[in-house]
Amino acid sequence: MDTIDEAIIQCVLRNARATYAEIGKAAGLSASAAKRRLDRLVATGAIRGFTAIVDxxxxxxxxxxxxxxxxxxxxxxxxxxxxxxxxxxxxxxxxxxxxxxxxxxxxxxxxxxxxxxxxxxxxxxxxxxxxxxxxxxxxxxxxxx
The missing domain is CATH 3.30.70.920 (Lrp/AsnC effector binding domain/regulation of amino acid metabolism (RAM) domain)
Structure with a gap:
Protein backbone atom coordinates (compact mmCIF):
# COMPACT_ATOMS: atom_id res chain seq x y z
CA MET A 1 0.00 0.00 0.00
CA ASP A 2 1.52 3.28 -1.09
CA THR A 3 0.30 6.87 -1.41
CA ILE A 4 -1.15 6.18 -4.87
CA ASP A 5 -3.22 3.27 -3.49
CA GLU A 6 -4.35 5.47 -0.62
CA ALA A 7 -5.43 8.21 -3.06
CA ILE A 8 -7.39 5.65 -5.07
CA ILE A 9 -9.10 4.35 -1.94
CA GLN A 10 -9.95 7.88 -0.77
CA CYS A 11 -11.43 8.65 -4.19
CA VAL A 12 -13.69 5.57 -4.27
CA LEU A 13 -14.70 6.17 -0.64
CA ARG A 14 -15.95 9.61 -1.66
CA ASN A 15 -17.65 8.25 -4.79
CA ALA A 16 -17.80 4.52 -5.48
CA ARG A 17 -19.08 5.36 -8.99
CA ALA A 18 -16.05 7.49 -9.89
CA THR A 19 -14.77 6.91 -13.41
CA TYR A 20 -11.28 5.60 -14.01
CA ALA A 21 -10.40 9.06 -15.33
CA GLU A 22 -11.57 10.65 -12.05
CA ILE A 23 -9.71 8.05 -9.99
CA GLY A 24 -6.60 8.58 -12.12
CA LYS A 25 -6.79 12.34 -11.68
CA ALA A 26 -7.06 11.95 -7.90
CA ALA A 27 -4.07 9.59 -7.82
CA GLY A 28 -1.95 11.25 -10.52
CA LEU A 29 -2.37 8.37 -13.00
CA SER A 30 -3.85 7.79 -16.42
CA ALA A 31 -7.29 6.19 -16.54
CA SER A 32 -5.83 2.85 -17.68
CA ALA A 33 -3.19 2.86 -14.91
CA ALA A 34 -5.90 3.75 -12.37
CA LYS A 35 -7.99 0.80 -13.59
CA ARG A 36 -5.04 -1.60 -13.20
CA ARG A 37 -4.29 -0.33 -9.68
CA LEU A 38 -7.95 -0.45 -8.66
CA ASP A 39 -8.29 -3.99 -10.05
CA ARG A 40 -5.22 -5.02 -8.02
CA LEU A 41 -6.65 -3.48 -4.84
CA VAL A 42 -9.84 -5.48 -5.40
CA ALA A 43 -7.96 -8.71 -6.27
CA THR A 44 -5.82 -8.52 -3.12
CA GLY A 45 -8.83 -7.81 -0.92
CA ALA A 46 -7.72 -4.32 0.09
CA ILE A 47 -11.03 -3.16 -1.39
CA ARG A 48 -13.69 -5.73 -0.57
CA GLY A 49 -16.52 -4.21 -2.57
CA PHE A 50 -18.39 -1.15 -3.68
CA THR A 51 -21.70 -0.09 -2.22
CA ALA A 52 -24.40 2.51 -2.22
CA ILE A 53 -25.01 4.42 0.98
CA VAL A 54 -28.77 4.77 1.19
CA ASP A 55 -30.39 7.45 3.29
Missing part, protein backbone atom coordinates in the same frame (compact mmCIF):
# COMPACT_ATOMS: atom_id res chain seq x y z
CA UNK A 56 -32.64 5.60 5.76
CA UNK A 57 -35.23 8.34 5.24
CA UNK A 58 -35.55 7.25 1.60
CA UNK A 59 -36.62 3.80 2.79
CA UNK A 60 -38.96 5.36 5.34
CA UNK A 61 -36.95 3.60 8.06
CA UNK A 62 -36.50 6.48 10.49
CA UNK A 63 -35.72 4.75 13.78
CA UNK A 64 -32.16 3.82 14.69
CA UNK A 65 -30.81 2.14 17.80
CA UNK A 66 -27.55 0.86 19.20
CA UNK A 67 -28.09 -2.35 21.12
CA UNK A 68 -25.72 -4.07 23.53
CA UNK A 69 -26.01 -7.84 23.25
CA UNK A 70 -25.31 -10.16 26.18
CA UNK A 71 -24.97 -13.88 25.48
CA UNK A 72 -25.26 -17.06 27.49
CA UNK A 73 -22.23 -19.28 27.32
CA UNK A 74 -19.27 -18.22 25.25
CA UNK A 75 -20.32 -18.11 21.58
CA UNK A 76 -17.69 -17.55 18.93
CA UNK A 77 -17.94 -14.47 16.73
CA UNK A 78 -18.94 -16.76 13.84
CA UNK A 79 -21.80 -18.24 15.90
CA UNK A 80 -22.99 -14.79 16.88
CA UNK A 81 -22.80 -13.60 13.26
CA UNK A 82 -24.90 -16.56 12.11
CA UNK A 83 -27.44 -15.83 14.85
CA UNK A 84 -27.86 -12.20 13.77
CA UNK A 85 -27.53 -12.65 10.00
CA UNK A 86 -31.20 -13.48 9.46
CA UNK A 87 -32.50 -10.29 11.08
CA UNK A 88 -32.60 -7.65 8.31
CA UNK A 89 -32.93 -4.74 10.73
CA UNK A 90 -29.43 -5.54 12.05
CA UNK A 91 -27.36 -3.25 9.85
CA UNK A 92 -24.04 -3.71 11.68
CA UNK A 93 -22.76 -6.03 14.39
CA UNK A 94 -19.43 -6.09 16.21
CA UNK A 95 -17.95 -8.01 19.09
CA UNK A 96 -16.75 -5.57 21.75
CA UNK A 97 -14.70 -5.39 24.91
CA UNK A 98 -16.43 -4.75 28.21
CA UNK A 99 -19.48 -6.34 29.77
CA UNK A 100 -21.48 -6.76 26.54
CA UNK A 101 -20.55 -9.51 24.10
CA UNK A 102 -21.51 -7.50 21.03
CA UNK A 103 -22.94 -4.21 19.87
CA UNK A 104 -25.44 -4.04 17.03
CA UNK A 105 -26.87 -1.15 15.04
CA UNK A 106 -30.55 -1.55 14.17
CA UNK A 107 -32.60 0.37 11.64
CA UNK A 108 -36.43 0.21 11.63
CA UNK A 109 -39.48 2.04 10.29
CA UNK A 110 -40.73 3.17 13.68
CA UNK A 111 -40.73 2.25 17.38
CA UNK A 112 -43.10 -0.74 17.03
CA UNK A 113 -40.94 -2.12 14.20
CA UNK A 114 -37.81 -1.55 16.30
CA UNK A 115 -39.41 -3.33 19.24
CA UNK A 116 -40.26 -6.32 17.04
CA UNK A 117 -36.68 -6.46 15.74
CA UNK A 118 -35.26 -6.31 19.27
CA UNK A 119 -37.63 -9.12 20.30
CA UNK A 120 -36.34 -11.24 17.39
CA UNK A 121 -32.76 -10.51 18.49
CA UNK A 122 -33.61 -11.53 22.08
CA UNK A 123 -35.30 -14.74 20.87
CA UNK A 124 -32.15 -15.82 19.04
CA UNK A 125 -29.80 -18.29 20.73
CA UNK A 126 -27.28 -17.66 22.28
CA UNK A 127 -28.53 -14.15 23.08
CA UNK A 128 -29.67 -13.82 26.66
CA UNK A 129 -30.56 -10.12 26.95
CA UNK A 130 -30.08 -6.71 25.35
CA UNK A 131 -29.80 -3.05 26.36
CA UNK A 132 -30.90 -0.48 23.80
CA UNK A 133 -30.21 3.19 23.12
CA UNK A 134 -32.41 4.86 20.50
CA UNK A 135 -30.72 7.44 18.27
CA UNK A 136 -32.28 10.90 18.66
CA UNK A 137 -30.24 12.76 16.03
CA UNK A 138 -27.29 11.92 13.83
CA UNK A 139 -24.45 14.38 14.40
CA UNK A 140 -21.77 13.04 12.07
CA UNK A 141 -21.50 10.29 9.50
CA UNK A 142 -18.32 9.68 7.48
CA UNK A 143 -17.27 7.03 4.98
CA UNK A 144 -15.21 4.35 6.66
CA UNK A 145 -11.72 3.32 5.75
Missing amino acids: PQALAWHTEAFVEVYCSGNPTPAELRRALDGIPEVVEACTVSGAADAMIYLLARDIPHLEQAIQRVRATAPIERTESAIVLSRLLSRPRL
Whole structure:
Protein backbone atom coordinates (compact mmCIF):
# COMPACT_ATOMS: atom_id res chain seq x y z
CA MET A 1 0.00 0.00 0.00
CA ASP A 2 1.52 3.28 -1.09
CA THR A 3 0.30 6.87 -1.41
CA ILE A 4 -1.15 6.18 -4.87
CA ASP A 5 -3.22 3.27 -3.49
CA GLU A 6 -4.35 5.47 -0.62
CA ALA A 7 -5.43 8.21 -3.06
CA ILE A 8 -7.39 5.65 -5.07
CA ILE A 9 -9.10 4.35 -1.94
CA GLN A 10 -9.95 7.88 -0.77
CA CYS A 11 -11.43 8.65 -4.19
CA VAL A 12 -13.69 5.57 -4.27
CA LEU A 13 -14.70 6.17 -0.64
CA ARG A 14 -15.95 9.61 -1.66
CA ASN A 15 -17.65 8.25 -4.79
CA ALA A 16 -17.80 4.52 -5.48
CA ARG A 17 -19.08 5.36 -8.99
CA ALA A 18 -16.05 7.49 -9.89
CA THR A 19 -14.77 6.91 -13.41
CA TYR A 20 -11.28 5.60 -14.01
CA ALA A 21 -10.40 9.06 -15.33
CA GLU A 22 -11.57 10.65 -12.05
CA ILE A 23 -9.71 8.05 -9.99
CA GLY A 24 -6.60 8.58 -12.12
CA LYS A 25 -6.79 12.34 -11.68
CA ALA A 26 -7.06 11.95 -7.90
CA ALA A 27 -4.07 9.59 -7.82
CA GLY A 28 -1.95 11.25 -10.52
CA LEU A 29 -2.37 8.37 -13.00
CA SER A 30 -3.85 7.79 -16.42
CA ALA A 31 -7.29 6.19 -16.54
CA SER A 32 -5.83 2.85 -17.68
CA ALA A 33 -3.19 2.86 -14.91
CA ALA A 34 -5.90 3.75 -12.37
CA LYS A 35 -7.99 0.80 -13.59
CA ARG A 36 -5.04 -1.60 -13.20
CA ARG A 37 -4.29 -0.33 -9.68
CA LEU A 38 -7.95 -0.45 -8.66
CA ASP A 39 -8.29 -3.99 -10.05
CA ARG A 40 -5.22 -5.02 -8.02
CA LEU A 41 -6.65 -3.48 -4.84
CA VAL A 42 -9.84 -5.48 -5.40
CA ALA A 43 -7.96 -8.71 -6.27
CA THR A 44 -5.82 -8.52 -3.12
CA GLY A 45 -8.83 -7.81 -0.92
CA ALA A 46 -7.72 -4.32 0.09
CA ILE A 47 -11.03 -3.16 -1.39
CA ARG A 48 -13.69 -5.73 -0.57
CA GLY A 49 -16.52 -4.21 -2.57
CA PHE A 50 -18.39 -1.15 -3.68
CA THR A 51 -21.70 -0.09 -2.22
CA ALA A 52 -24.40 2.51 -2.22
CA ILE A 53 -25.01 4.42 0.98
CA VAL A 54 -28.77 4.77 1.19
CA ASP A 55 -30.39 7.45 3.29
CA PRO A 56 -32.64 5.60 5.76
CA GLN A 57 -35.23 8.34 5.24
CA ALA A 58 -35.55 7.25 1.60
CA LEU A 59 -36.62 3.80 2.79
CA ALA A 60 -38.96 5.36 5.34
CA TRP A 61 -36.95 3.60 8.06
CA HIS A 62 -36.50 6.48 10.49
CA THR A 63 -35.72 4.75 13.78
CA GLU A 64 -32.16 3.82 14.69
CA ALA A 65 -30.81 2.14 17.80
CA PHE A 66 -27.55 0.86 19.20
CA VAL A 67 -28.09 -2.35 21.12
CA GLU A 68 -25.72 -4.07 23.53
CA VAL A 69 -26.01 -7.84 23.25
CA TYR A 70 -25.31 -10.16 26.18
CA CYS A 71 -24.97 -13.88 25.48
CA SER A 72 -25.26 -17.06 27.49
CA GLY A 73 -22.23 -19.28 27.32
CA ASN A 74 -19.27 -18.22 25.25
CA PRO A 75 -20.32 -18.11 21.58
CA THR A 76 -17.69 -17.55 18.93
CA PRO A 77 -17.94 -14.47 16.73
CA ALA A 78 -18.94 -16.76 13.84
CA GLU A 79 -21.80 -18.24 15.90
CA LEU A 80 -22.99 -14.79 16.88
CA ARG A 81 -22.80 -13.60 13.26
CA ARG A 82 -24.90 -16.56 12.11
CA ALA A 83 -27.44 -15.83 14.85
CA LEU A 84 -27.86 -12.20 13.77
CA ASP A 85 -27.53 -12.65 10.00
CA GLY A 86 -31.20 -13.48 9.46
CA ILE A 87 -32.50 -10.29 11.08
CA PRO A 88 -32.60 -7.65 8.31
CA GLU A 89 -32.93 -4.74 10.73
CA VAL A 90 -29.43 -5.54 12.05
CA VAL A 91 -27.36 -3.25 9.85
CA GLU A 92 -24.04 -3.71 11.68
CA ALA A 93 -22.76 -6.03 14.39
CA CYS A 94 -19.43 -6.09 16.21
CA THR A 95 -17.95 -8.01 19.09
CA VAL A 96 -16.75 -5.57 21.75
CA SER A 97 -14.70 -5.39 24.91
CA GLY A 98 -16.43 -4.75 28.21
CA ALA A 99 -19.48 -6.34 29.77
CA ALA A 100 -21.48 -6.76 26.54
CA ASP A 101 -20.55 -9.51 24.10
CA ALA A 102 -21.51 -7.50 21.03
CA MET A 103 -22.94 -4.21 19.87
CA ILE A 104 -25.44 -4.04 17.03
CA TYR A 105 -26.87 -1.15 15.04
CA LEU A 106 -30.55 -1.55 14.17
CA LEU A 107 -32.60 0.37 11.64
CA ALA A 108 -36.43 0.21 11.63
CA ARG A 109 -39.48 2.04 10.29
CA ASP A 110 -40.73 3.17 13.68
CA ILE A 111 -40.73 2.25 17.38
CA PRO A 112 -43.10 -0.74 17.03
CA HIS A 113 -40.94 -2.12 14.20
CA LEU A 114 -37.81 -1.55 16.30
CA GLU A 115 -39.41 -3.33 19.24
CA GLN A 116 -40.26 -6.32 17.04
CA ALA A 117 -36.68 -6.46 15.74
CA ILE A 118 -35.26 -6.31 19.27
CA GLN A 119 -37.63 -9.12 20.30
CA ARG A 120 -36.34 -11.24 17.39
CA VAL A 121 -32.76 -10.51 18.49
CA ARG A 122 -33.61 -11.53 22.08
CA ALA A 123 -35.30 -14.74 20.87
CA THR A 124 -32.15 -15.82 19.04
CA ALA A 125 -29.80 -18.29 20.73
CA PRO A 126 -27.28 -17.66 22.28
CA ILE A 127 -28.53 -14.15 23.08
CA GLU A 128 -29.67 -13.82 26.66
CA ARG A 129 -30.56 -10.12 26.95
CA THR A 130 -30.08 -6.71 25.35
CA GLU A 131 -29.80 -3.05 26.36
CA SER A 132 -30.90 -0.48 23.80
CA ALA A 133 -30.21 3.19 23.12
CA ILE A 134 -32.41 4.86 20.50
CA VAL A 135 -30.72 7.44 18.27
CA LEU A 136 -32.28 10.90 18.66
CA SER A 137 -30.24 12.76 16.03
CA ARG A 138 -27.29 11.92 13.83
CA LEU A 139 -24.45 14.38 14.40
CA LEU A 140 -21.77 13.04 12.07
CA SER A 141 -21.50 10.29 9.50
CA ARG A 142 -18.32 9.68 7.48
CA PRO A 143 -17.27 7.03 4.98
CA ARG A 144 -15.21 4.35 6.66
CA LEU A 145 -11.72 3.32 5.75
